[in-house]
Amino acid sequence: MTEAGPRRQLAGVRDEALRLKVEFAEARYAAIQHSALMLQDGRADRVGAGERAGMGVRVLVDGAWGFASTESPEPEDWLSCLSDAVAMAKVSASRLEEPVVLAQAPPVVDEVRAEFEIDPTGVPLERKLDAVRGYEEASARRAREAIANLMTGYSDSHQTEVVCNTRGAFLSSESVRTIVWHAITVQDGSVRQRARELRARQGGFELVEEMPAEELSVKAADRALSLLSAQPAPAGKLPAVFHPSIAGLLVHEALGHNAEADHVLTGQSTLAGKLGVRIGAECITVVDDATIPASWGSHRYDSEGVLAGRQVLVENGVLRGFMHSLETAGKMGVEPTGSARADGFANRPIVRMSNTMILPGEMSLEELIADIDLGILLQAGQWGYVWCEKGQYTCHAGEGHMIRNGQIAEQVRDVSISGMMLETLANALAVSRDFEMEMPGSCGKNGQSMSVNGGGPYVKVREIVVGGQA
Amino acid sequence: MSEQGLEHLLALSQTACREATRAGADFADAMAVRERGLSVEVEKNAVKSSDARAWGSVAVRAFVAGGTGWWTSSGTSPKSAREAGRQAAELAKASEPDPDFVGLVAPSSYPEVAGLYDEKIAALSASELAGWVTGNIDSAREVADGAVVAGEAAATTQEWALVNNLGVSAAQRSTSASVSVHVVVRRGDDVGSFYDWDRARLREDLEPEGIGARAAQEALKYLQSRTMETASLPVVFGPLASSALFAGVCAAASAEEVQRGRSFLGGKNGESIGSPHLTLVDDPLIPGGLASGICDGDGFPHGRITLVERGVLQTYLHSNYTAKKAGEENTGHSTRGGIAPTNIIPAVGERTAAEIVSEVADGVYVALGRPYPDSTSGQVSALVDAGFRIEKGRLTYPLKDTMVAGHMLELLQNLDAVSCDYRSEPGMVLPTVRVQGMRVASGD
Numbered sequence: 001m002t003e004a005g006p007r008r009q010l011a012g013v014r015d016e017a018l019r020l021k022v023e024f025a026e027a028r029y030a031a032i033q034h035s036a037l038m039l040q041d042g043r044a045d046r047v048g049a050g051e052r053a054g055m056g057v058r059v060l061v062d063g064a065w066g067f068a069s070t071e072s073p074e075p076e077d078w079l080s081c082l083s084d085a086v087a088m089a090k091v092s093a094s095r096l097e098e099p100v101v102l103a104q105a106p107p108v109v110d111e112v113r114a115e116f117e118i119d120p121t122g123v124p125l126e127r128k129l130d131a132v133r134g135y136e137e138a139s140a141r142r143a144r145e146a147i148a149n150l151m152t153g154y155s156d157s158h159q160t161e162v163v164c165n166t167r168g169a170f171l172s173s174e175s176v177r178t179i180v181w182h183a184i185t186v187q188d189g190s191v192r193q194r195a196r197e198l199r200a201r202q203g204g205f206e207l208v209e210e211m212p213a214e215e216l217s218v219k220a221a222d223r224a225l226s227l228l229s230a231q232p233a234p235a236g237k238l239p240a241v242f243h244p245s246i247a248g249l250l251v252h253e254a255l256g257h258n259a260e261a262d263h264v265l266t267g268q269s270t271l272a273g274k275l276g277v278r279i280g281a282e283c284i285t286v287v288d289d290a291t292i293p294a295s296w297g298s299h300r301y302d303s304e305g306v307l308a309g310r311q312v313l314v315e316n317g318v319l320r321g322f323m324h325s326l327e328t329a330g331k332m333g334v335e336p337t338g339s340a341r342a343d344g345f346a347n348r349p350i351v352r353m354s355n356t357m358i359l360p361g362e363m364s365l366e367e368l369i370a371d372i373d374l375g376i377l378l379q380a381g382q383w384g385y386v387w388c389e390k391g392q393y394t395c396h397a398g399e400g401h402m403i404r405n406g407q408i409a410e411q412v413r414d415v416s417i418s419g420m421m422l423e424t425l426a427n428a429l430a431v432s433r434d435f436e437m438e439m440p441g442s443c444g445k446n447g448q449s450m451s452v453n454g455g456g457p458y459v460k461v462r463e464i465v466v467g468g469q470a
Numbered sequence: 471m472s473e474q475g476l477e478h479l480l481a482l483s484q485t486a487c488r489e490a491t492r493a494g495a496d497f498a499d500a501m502a503v504r505e506r507g508l509s510v511e512v513e514k515n516a517v518k519s520s521d522a523r524a525w526g527s528v529a530v531r532a533f534v535a536g537g538t539g540w541w542t543s544s545g546t547s548p549k550s551a552r553e554a555g556r557q558a559a560e561l562a563k564a565s566e567p568d569p570d571f572v573g574l575v576a577p578s579s580y581p582e583v584a585g586l587y588d589e590k591i592a593a594l595s596a597s598e599l600a601g602w603v604t605g606n607i608d609s610a611r612e613v614a615d616g617a618v619v620a621g622e623a624a625a626t627t628q629e630w631a632l633v634n635n636l637g638v639s640a641a642q643r644s645t646s647a648s649v650s651v652h653v654v655v656r657r658g659d660d661v662g663s664f665y666d667w668d669r670a671r672l673r674e675d676l677e678p679e680g681i682g683a684r685a686a687q688e689a690l691k692y693l694q695s696r697t698m699e700t701a702s703l704p705v706v707f708g709p710l711a712s713s714a715l716f717a718g719v720c721a722a723a724s725a726e727e728v729q730r731g732r733s734f735l736g737g738k739n740g741e742s743i744g745s746p747h748l749t750l751v752d753d754p755l756i757p758g759g760l761a762s763g764i765c766d767g768d769g770f771p772h773g774r775i776t777l778v779e780r781g782v783l784q785t786y787l788h789s790n791y792t793a794k795k796a797g798e799e800n801t802g803h804s805t806r807g808g809i810a811p812t813n814i815i816p817a818v819g820e821r822t823a824a825e826i827v828s829e830v831a832d833g834v835y836v837a838l839g840r841p842y843p844d845s846t847s848g849q850v851s852a853l854v855d856a857g858f859r860i861e862k863g864r865l866t867y868p869l870k871d872t873m874v875a876g877h878m879l880e881l882l883q884n885l886d887a888v889s890c891d892y893r894s895e896p897g898m899v900l901p902t903v904r905v906q907g908m909r910v911a912s913g914d
Binding site for chain 2: 348
């Protein structure tokens with residue numbers, strides 16, 4: 001289906017919703033074409049591709065939401081979907097406590113084209129394979145006989161989202177995304193260690209053309225090799241310095257999810273009632289910025305058709321704002337922030353982060369660690385999660401180093417940390433001027449997966465619980 | 471959805487498979503899926519939204535000289551099936567030959583598996599689902615004054631058909647329904663919370679009432695949580711936490727992970743990996759089991775296997791590809807791109823969960839947590855999402871900011887008790903498990 005077809009059909013759904021006099025309706029068409037290849041132990045193991053497209057419609061009837069979706073391209077099925085959504089909204093309305101009131105937003109009519117230099121769909125498969133093979137060979141040369149397994153992957157996607165609502169918004173957003181990654185498993189006797197490096201951008205094949213092996217696969221190989229001789233991390237509460245990747249994880253899991261206004265309004269966030277209140281140390285300023293060019297979490301408009309921007313969540317330790325949808329902004333009486341995003345056509349928009357970061361400071365890493373007699377530098381952020389209502393979070397570090405007498409000392413293996421969000425923010429002592437924003441990934445919430453990025457400076461905290469084995 | 475629906479999906483799969491071989495594939499298989507579902511979501515003690523979803527897809531794997539190409543199309547039209555077959559074959563030509571590939575699964579008969587489909591679940595309305603979740607809001611708030619309840623009730627009907635060019639032809643129709651509830655209780659700045667659920671394929675196996683009350687009772691127990699000192703202690707994993715330990719064993723027992731050198735269980739087939747208290751059976755034939763079914767993703771008939779018996783690893787979990795590569799028996803665990811267990815049933819012990827806790831002079835009880843190992847290194851480092859300090863055989867105070875850690879092989883060897891009483895869900899046995907000598911890190 002070309003885009004003209006969906007636009008016409010979406011307009012048909014909107015017009016029917018207007019005729020039915022629903023309070024609000026939003027019809028969204030979303031399509032994705034993707035391709036992926038994986039080289040494993042020297043062989044192109046899997047080559048694949050696929051496509052998915054469909055329409056989802058959300059309606060507000062008697063102050064309550066209903067939603068329905070379909071993969072059928074047929075106009076009559078889209079109209080039938082609208083009827084289903086209205087019926088679902090009536091079910092919701094029968095058990096409603098407080099009617100939904102949406103914030104006002106300018107009805108945008110726009111088209112956003114994807115930005116890229118080299119269209120991945122025009123790059124022959126052989127060229128993609130050659131590039132991936134180059135990464136693998138460089139890693140193999142580095143790790144040699146220690147290698148247990150090498151995996152190198154590449155994928156690209158082209159996504160289109162068209163949003164049409166009964167307030168007059170009608171816009172299409174297109175994005176092209178490219179990912180390249182390398183994972184290496186090395187072995188020494190009974191010790192196996194694995195390291196993975198991933199780069200992901202909104203853009204085309206230029207990501208691969210500009211990415212030397214030293215910054216991807218060789219880096220992964222060096223990390224895996226060094227982990228073979230690393231020791232188990234200690235257990236207990238220690239002074240800690242977070243690498244920017246851990247800072248990115250921390251700010252996403254611990255603070256970001258708590259600053260999503262839907263969590264605040266539904267009693268799930270520990271930040272409820274704290275706007276304007278000091279919640280962290282003076283050195284902590286946190287921003288969610290959807291406008292960073294090419295970054296994994298960026299978007300011009302959200303899935304409600306609202307212009308996205310840069311939100312200051314925490315400024316010098318004081319809570320300044322939340323991320324909003326039309327609904328949460330309506331409830332709180334503030335402007336929507338363009339943070340309502342939907343995972344494909346089969347899900348409703350919900351409040352999501354984009355690129356979330358702690359802003360850098362003035363100190364160097366050396367200055368940060370200079371007065372730590374015994375502590376831990378946590379590196380290679382991998383994953384985490386949070387229990388928002390308590391602010392209790394965990395983050396997993398792929399590796400770390402002990403800090404002894406103000407110096408970086410021996411390496412330690414993968415370890416998780418835990419903390420209570422407000423305690424950690426209050427315990428932050430300083431942030432570095434070095435800054436990285438390289439945590440492109442997928443965030444899960446309410447069964448939906450969303451592209452996000454995170455980062456920050458090195459962050460020094462008074463102490464943190466380290467779940468080590470030693 | 472109906473028998474005609476399965477016939478339609480079989481025809482689509484055959485179309486896709488035929489198109490792939492016509493386009494040059496040596497071998498091909500195709501799976502067509504159709505699903506529809508209803509869900510009602512609750513936020514802050516009221517219905518947030520009611521949703522209806524329908525989707526379908528055709529996924530084809532094509533093989534040329536063993537090299538694999540795959541294509542997934544959305545929708546279940548003959549056109550999308552033909553496109554999927556043709557594209558998968560072209561991509562297979564671009565992948566590289568695999569000398570370890572020796573063909574697909576041969577046709578055979580499939581077992582009868584009872585209790586996969588229930589018309590009563592298929593016929594559920596959104597109003598009924600809304601009644602379930604709102605009933606749980608009421609029951610939670612009766613137990614805990616001022617509780618804030620979130621959750622969801624959902625029902626899904628799925629049907630799929632799988633064929634390959636050697637004559638495999640399988641089809642299945644199934645239902646499932648679930649209710650989940652998250653209760654938050656606040657007393658000033660103090661917060662207690664808990665999450666609980668129920669899920670089943672058959673209406674008679676589902677108990678949608680009472681989950682809210684149960685979660686609220688638990689949430690109240692977690693008020694006034696605090697940290698403890700860091701130490702090496704026995705850790706007791708309750709029914710909702712122990713399954714992550716068993717899942718960790720199963721993930722590392724994947725033959726794909728082992729053959730690729732990525733598993734801490736590599737080279738351990740036939741060896742002791744745990745204490746005699748550890749026996750795990752994988753049984754995809756349990757009537758009404760949530761992971762039950764007639765065959766795996768390759769079309770290989772499902773059967774019951776013993777994965778670990780009295781601490782000794784009996785086999786790896788195989789797909790058709792890994793079994794042929796290793797020259798071992800296929801266990802039927804392909805997920806078309808990976809390997810996964812089905813219903814994991816641990817052997818239960820002789821003492822009750824209460825007795826197991828009562829024997830612990832000083833330790834930790836994990837009610838909610840994910841003690842899931844890194845499947846390559848085997849290391850576990852996990853947050854106690856909800857748990858208690860055990861002192862003199864009793865749960866004394868709830869914990870916060872506490873982690874448990876160790877190496878999975880040491881944990882399994884130090885596993886010294888599995889309870890005889892357990893939580894039972896369709897296809898699931900969830901006992902209480904005790905592990906000696908885990909590293910516990912906390913804030914004191």
